[in-house]
Amino acid sequence: xxxxxxxxxxxxxxxxxxxxxxxxxxxxxxxxxxxxxxxxxxxxxxxxxxxxxxxxxxxxxxxxxxxxxxxxxxxxxxxxxxxxxxxxxxxxxxxxxxxxxxxxxxxxxxxxxxxxxxxxxxxxxxxxxxxxxxxxxxxxxxxxxxxxxxxxxxxxxxxxxxxxxxxxxxxxxxxxxxxxxxxxxxxxxxxxxxxxxxxxxxxxxxxxxxxxxxxxxxxxxxxxxxxxxxxxxxxxxxxxxxxxxxxxxxxxxxxxxxxxxxxxxxxxxxxxxxxxxxxxxxxxxxxxxxxxxxxxxxxxxxxxxxxxxxxxx
Numbered sequence: 001x002x003x004x005x006x007x008x009x010x011x012x013x014x015x016x017x018x019x020x021x022x023x024x025x026x027x028x029x030x031x032x033x034x035x036x037x038x039x040x041x042x043x044x045x046x047x048x049x050x051x052x053x054x055x056x057x058x059x060x061x062x063x064x065x066x067x068x069x070x071x072x073x074x075x076x077x078x079x080x081x082x083x084x085x086x087x088x089x090x091x092x093x094x095x096x097x098x099x100x101x102x103x104x105x106x107x108x109x110x111x112x113x114x115x116x117x118x119x120x121x122x123x124x125x126x127x128x129x130x131x132x133x134x135x136x137x138x139x140x141x142x143x144x145x146x147x148x149x150x151x152x153x154x155x156x157x158x159x160x161x162x163x164x165x166x167x168x169x170x171x172x173x174x175x176x177x178x179x180x181x182x183x184x185x186x187x188x189x190x191x192x193x194x195x196x197x198x199x200x201x202x203x204x205x206x207x208x209x210x211x212x213x214x215x216x217x218x219x220x221x222x223x224x225x226x227x228x229x230x231x232x233x234x235x236x237x238x239x240x241x242x243x244x245x246x247x248x249x250x251x252x253x254x255x256x257x258x259x260x261x262x263x264x265x266x267x268x269x270x271x272x273x274x275x276x277x278x279x280x281x282x283x284x285x286x287x288x289x290x291x292x293x294x295x296x297x298x299x300x301x302x303x304x305x306x307x308x309x310x311x312x313x
Contacts, residue, residue, distance in 0.1 A: 001024045001025070001080040001081060001101070001180065001184050002024075002025050002027045002077070002078065002079045002080045003019065003024050003025065003026050003027065003079060003080065003081055003082070003083050003180075004026075004027060004028045004029070004030060004074065004077060004079040004081075004082045004083070004099070005019060005026055005028075005029050005030070005048075005082075005083050005085075006029075006030035006031070006082055006083065006084045006085070006087040006089075006091075007029075007030075007031060007048045007084065007085040007086050007087050008031050008032045008046045008047070008048055008086060008087055008088050009046065009047055009048070009086050009088075010047040011085070011086050011108075011165050011168070011169070012031075012047070012048050012085040012086040012087070013046075013047035013048045013050065013051045014169045014172075015083075015085045015106065015169070015172055015176065016029070016048055016051050016052070016085075017051060018169075018172055018173050018176050018177065019083070019176070019177075020051075020055055021177065022177040022180065024177075024180060026057055027058065027077045027079055028057070028058040028059070028060055028073075028074075028077055028079075029048060029049070029052040029057045029058065029059050029060065030060050030061075030062075030065075030082075030087065031046045031048040031049045031052070031059065031060075031061055031087075032046055032061065032087070032088055032089060033061045033062075033063055034046075034049075034061065049061070060073060060074075062089075064089065064090075065089060065090070065091060065092055065095050066092050066094075071094060071095070071098075074095065074098055075098060078100075079098070079099045079100075080099055080100045080101050080184070081099045081100075081101045081102060081103065081104050081180075081183075082095065082098070082099050082102075082103040082104070083103075083104050083106070083180075084103060084104065084105040084106070084138065085105075085106045086108075088117075091103055091138060093140055096138055096139070096140065101183065101184070102137045102138065103137070103138040104135060104136070104137060104138065104148070104183070105135070105136050105137075105138045105143070105145070106133055106134075106135055106172065106176075107119065107133070107134045107135075107136060107143055108120050108131075108133060108165075108168055109122075109123060109131060109132070109134060109201070110130065110131060110132050110134060110150060110152065111134040111136060111143060111147060111193055111198075112143075112144075112193045112194055112197050112198035112199075113128075113197060113198065113199050114199055114200070114201040115142055115143035115144070115198055115199070115200055115201065116142065116143065116200045116201035116202060116203075117201060117202065117203040117204070118201040118202060118203060118204045118208075119131075119201045120161055120164050120165060120168075120227075121161055121201070121204055121208075121227040121228060121232075122199075122201035122202075122227070123155070123164075124155065124159055124160070124161065124164065124223060124226055124227035125223050125224050125226075125227040126223075127223055128155060129154065129155055130152055130153065130154055130155065131152075131153060131155055131164065132150055132151050132152040132153050132168075132171070133150070133151045133168055133171055133172065134147055134149075134150050135147070135148045135149040135150075135151075135179060136148055136193075137190060144193060145193070146190040146191060146192050146193065147190070147191045147192075147193055148179075148183065148188050148189075148190060148191075149175075149179055149188065151171045151172075151175055153167050153168075153171065158226065159226060160226045160227070160229040160230070161226070161227055161228060161229055161230070161231055161232075162229060162230050162231070204228075204232055208224075208228075209228055209232055209233070209234055209235055210234075210235055210236070211224065211225075211234050211235065211236045211245070211312070213236070213259035213260040213272060213273065213274050213275070213312060213313075214259035214260070214274075214275060215275060216274060216275055217274055217275045217276055217278045218250045218251070218274040218275075218278035218279055218280040219250055219278065220274075220275075221234075221248070221274055221280055222248050222249065222250055222280060225245055225246065225247065225248050226247070229246045229247060230246060233245070233246055233286065234246075236260075236312040236313065237312065237313045238302075238305055238306075238309050238312060239305065239308060239309040241287060241288065241305065242288055243285055243286070243287060243312070244285060244286040244292075245282060245284070245285045245286075246283075246284045246285065246286065246292055247283040247284045248280050248281060248282050248283055249280070249281045249283060250278070250279070250280060250281075251271050251279040251280065251281045252279075253271070253279045255279075256273075256277055257271070257272070257273025257277065257279060258273050258311070259273050259274060259275060260272060260273060260311045260312040260313055261273040261310065261311050262306065262310050262311060262312065263279075264299055264306065267296075268295075268296040268299045268300065269281060269282075269295045269296055269299070270282055270295055270298075270299060270306075272312055281295075282295045282298075283295055285298055287302065
């Protein structure tokens, strides 16, 4: 098959590497335009572009797939499918109809649950017991196309964004190439998505990453922290300093702590008060511009900060 691959982040790049191990021909790679990031505003390539360059693949980086030049290039390529993994741009109808066998999306959830931009983060934050990859033929609706295949996995009690992405990559490494062969041979049967049971995963923004100690219990915050580790990092404030938290655990304690109030133990670790007087032990965290450290290292290194501000906000 002639394939156009569309993807942007590291998760998508891992799928491109899997694809390169097969016999299908990758005629082009679609990835988002280069961005300026970091304090120096240096231009950085997407992870998918880096893999494409290393493997001398044709690269397209349009701001939109609606422009006539990009459409003309895609038509000339005559792909059998466009395979989409975390691309991040809207696929218009003209592009959906362009490949002989349609546009295929590998979506990181068990559709129709968690349609949208952040399915992995959302399922962990919600405490789902299972997740997986849904392969679907794309339609104009957001993640509403017919299902071609589902690959299901269990979530561990301490599942993080990073560990679950690794599970999904492992699933794809075992199944993606065989799926493409079966799809080309017309062995895959489409199944419409159920009309009920859909949920939506919003794009990750600061309102999701900023921990609110008064409105969520320790259990809810602990899941939120895991859902953002390591890519984003949940955050809170200690005075004017923005502190990222990467791991934590729930503490059963009868003592009273106000939401956000910090209690340092004799051993040097610390816990924080949450909604309904539930308590969360902080395990690893990061100050601006510094490396991730343990709570004990934090207490030793930022003693003066803690003495001035014994409360997260």
